[in-house]
Amino acid sequence: MAETEERFVRSRARVVIVGGGIVGCSVAYHLAELGWSDVVVLEQGQLSCGTTWHAAGLVGQLRSTESMTSLIRYSTDLYARLEKETGFGTGWKRCGSVSVARTPERMIQLKRTAAQARAYGIEAELITPAQAGELWPVMRTDDLVGGVWLPGDGMANPSDLTQALARGAQRHGVEVVERVRVTGTAVKDGRVTGVETTEGFVECEILVNCAGQWAKELGRQAGVTVPLHSAEHFYVVTEQVTGVSPHLPVLRDPDGYAYFKEEVGGLVVGGFEPDAKPWGMDGIPHPFEFQLLDEDWDQFSIIMENAIQRVPALESTGIRMFYNGPESFTPDNMFLLGEAPEVRGYFVAAGFNSAGIASAGGAGMALAEWIVQGQPTSDLWPADLRRFAPWAGNDTWLRDRVKETLGLHYAMSWPNRELESARPLRRSPVHHLLAEAGASFGSKMGWERVNYFGTAAPYTFGRPGWQETVDAEIAACRNGAALFDQTSFSKFTLKGPEACEALQWLCTADVDVPVGRVVYTGMLNDRGGYESDLTVTRVAREEYLVVTGSAQATRDFDLISRGIGERRAVLVDVTSAYAVFSVMGPSSRNILKSVSKSAFEGGFGTSELVDLGYATVRASRVTYVGELGWELYVPAEFAVTVYESLLSTGITQAGYYAIEAMRLEKGYRAWGRELGPDVSPVEAGLLFTCKKSGDYRGRDAVERLSAAGPARRIVSITLDEHLWGGEALLHDGAPVGHVTSAAHSPTLGRTVGLAFVSGAGLEKVEVQVAGERYPAQISRKAPYDPTSARVKA
Secondary structure (H helix, E strand, O other): OOOOOOOOOOOEOOEEEEOOOHHHHHHHHHHHHOOOOOEEEEEOOOOOOOOHHHOOOEEOOOOOOHHHHHHHHHHHHHHHHHHHHHOOOOOOEOOOEEEEEOOHHHHHHHHHHHHHHHHOOOOOEEEOHHHHHHHOOOOOOOOOOEEEEEOOOEEOOHHHHHHHHHHHHHOOOOEEEEOOOEEEEEEEOOEEEEEEEOOEEEEOOEEEEOOHHHHHHHHHHOOOOOOOEEEEEEEEEEOOOOOOOOOOOEEEEHHHOEEEEEEOOEEEEEEOOOOOOEOOOOOOOOOOOOOOOOOOHHHHHHHHHHHHHHOHHHHHOOEEEEEEEEEEEOOOOOOEEEEOOOOEOEEEEEOOOOOHHHHHHHHHHHHHHHHHHOOOOOOOHHHEHHHOOHHHHOHHHHHHHHHHHHHHHOOOOOOOOOOOOOOOOEOOOOHHHHHHOOEEEEEEOOEEEEEEEOOOOOOOOOOOOOHHHHHHHHHHHHHOOEEEEOOOOEEEEEEOOOHHHHHHHHEOOOOOOOOOEEEEEEEEOOOOOEEEEEEEEEEEOOEEEEEEOHHHHHHHHHHHHHHHOOOOOEEEEOHHHEEEEEEEOOOHHHHHHOOOOOOOOOOOOEEEEEEEOOEEEEEEOOOOOOOOEEEEEEEHHHHHHHHHHHHOOOOEEOOHHHHHHHHHHOOOOOEOOOEOOOOOHHHHOOHHHOOOOOOOOOHHHHHHHHHHOOOEEEEEEEEOOOOOOOOEEEEOOEEEEEEEEEEEEOOOOEEEEEEEEEOOOOOEEEEEEOOEEEEEEEEOOOOOOOOOOOOOO
C-alpha cells in the first residue's frame, strides 16, 4: 500500500490531480521527476479502486501513429525499471505477444502491421501457423492463415504499477490523499483556481482530471467537455490449463474478438465484442470502489465461443472468476489528453478505452511535460482533447457511439473505414441535394461529407469498388470542372484594431496584405513544428476570415485565442454561418460567369464579393486540387439557392476521395498526415510560406533547422502497386521512411502519394506492401503540373 495521508488535505497546492488510478499516479510521478513536487493527488476511494484494479494489464506497443507508438514504448521502458527504482513490485513481464489471423484479409492486415512496426523501430516477425503454435502450444492452429510475433510486448499488474508510481511520486514530495472526493471546481476569469472537496477547499493553479469514468462529470463542474462513456467490459479467469506456463506470450485472436494471457497456470480470457453494452447512462454511482457489475454470459458468449475454438481445452476447464468491470470509451477509440480549451490550467488525462495500462506511462510523461513546458513537447494530436467540440459531450450521442468503438479494438482496420453509429449529426444545408444525387457519405468532426457519388462499396485492402467512380470525378475536374461541397471547413473571423498584429505573430506568412487577398500560411510551435496550416483572407482593414480543416475547429480556435493574448481583437467561430462550395477545373471560370455578372478575372489568391444567381457570396481564387478554381463562401440561408444555380449549369458533382487523389497528384500537404507538431517547414518543403522579415512564432527554430538541413524530407512518390498510406519505404533493404498518404491517380495512371524519406539523393526506393516489395520513384517535385501553370491560368 502506498504511504497515504488519510482524510487530510492541505489548503493549497500548485497542482491538484483528481483520481488515484494508474494514470493519475503516472502524471504525479512524472511531474515530480521534472521537479514539481507541490502536487497533491486526491482519490475518492483507495488507489486503483476504479477501473485500474480490474484491468487485464496487457501492454502492446504498436499504435496507429509513430508518436503514439513512442508513448507506449516509453511505458514499457518505465515499467521495466520502476520496481528497482521504487522497491515496489510491478508484475512487469516482457513476454511478447502473438496475433493470429483466421482469414487472408486479416493476414494482410497483420502483414501491414508488421511493416509499420518495423518502420517505427519495433521488432516484429511474420510467423506461420506452425510457428504460432510453437510460441503458444495450447492453441489450435489448423484453421489459421498465419500471425505476427512482437517480442517486446508484455503485461503487468495494474494495482502494483499504480502503487509503485505513487511511491515514486511521494519520494519527491508529492502528497497522495485517499477518501477525499472533489465536489466542485472553482474558475475565475477563465482559469481554474481550486477545487471544493469533502475535506474543504484546495486552492491550485493547475487541475488535472484523471478521474477515469467519472472524468466527464468532473469536467462538467467547470464547463469542460470530456467526451467519454462507460461500457461493460468482460473477462474470465480460468482454472489451471495443462501446457500453460508463466512465460506464455499474450495471444490475440482478433477474428474471434478474444485475447488470452497466463495467470497462475490458468488463462485470462477477455475480448471486445462487436456490439458493446454501454453502462452508467444515469451517472456513475458513488461509492463504486473495487466493484464489479453483474455477470452477463449472454453478452460474453460470442467471446467465449471463439475462445474455445482457439483453445479447445477451455471447453472442459473451470472458471474461477467472471469479471465485468465498466471502463470508459471515447468516440474514436483514442484517449483524451491535454489542456481544456474552455478553462486555462485545466488538464485532462482520461478515456483510455481499455488500454490504460499500456498508455499510462507515456501519457503521464507527455502530460507532465505539457504542464511544465506550457505546451506539448511532441505530436499528441491523435489524443488531443481538442479534437472534439462541445457537441461531443452529448450523453445520448456518446452512448450510441461507444457501442461501436469498443468493438473496433479487434475489428478489421480497413483503409478509409467509416464509423457508422450516431449518424447523421451535422449536415450541410444542401445535404438533401447531395443524397438525392446518390452521394456516399463519410463523417468528419460530426459532419456528413461526400466521399464520392455512387453506391457504397465493400472495404478492401486492394483496388476499391468505388475507384472507377472517383476516377471519373477526377477526370471531370481535370478536363472540365467539378463541384465540391466543403461546408465542413472550420471558419473563424478575427476582427479588431490589432487583428493583423496578432496574426503576424501566429502565422509564418505575411498576412499584412491588401484587402481582398488570400494567404496560405502555417502556424508553428516554439520547436518550429506545425500546429496548423490554413488560409487567411483579409476581408477588411481590421477583419480576417480564417479557414482551417474540419477536424481542427476546436484546436485552432484555442491556438489562435491564446495567441491573441491581450491584443485588441475578437475571434468568432462562424463555421455554421457559411456553406462552402468549390468550383474547380479549367472550365470553372466560364461556368461561374454563366450564373453571375462578375468577371472572375482576379489572379490567384484574390477574394471578392460576387453575385451568383440571386445571392451575393465571397469568391476566393484558391485551390487544393491543382486547377483553376474558386471557393465560394455562401451565407447558410442562401446555400440551397446557390447550389441549385450551380447545378443548373450541368457541372459534375464530386467528393472528398477525388480531392484527396488530386491534392496528392499536386503534392499538396495535409495537416495531420504530412504536417504536424514534429514537422517543420524545412522538412515539409514549405519554407516559401515563411516571411523573410518580421518575427513569427517558431522563427528561431526554423532558422536553426534550415541551417542544419533536414534529417528527413517530404517527397512525392509514384508506383504501380495500390497503396493506402502507412507503408514502409526501404532502400537496400533498410527502412528509410514511410508513406503518409496515397491514392490511385487516373491522371498519371499509377498510385501517387507523399512520404517521409531520410537520406539525401535517393530517387528510387521500395515500398513494402503486405510483405511484398515494389519499386517506386520519389521526387521533390509534384508529379502533376509542377510549375502550377494550370492553377495560374
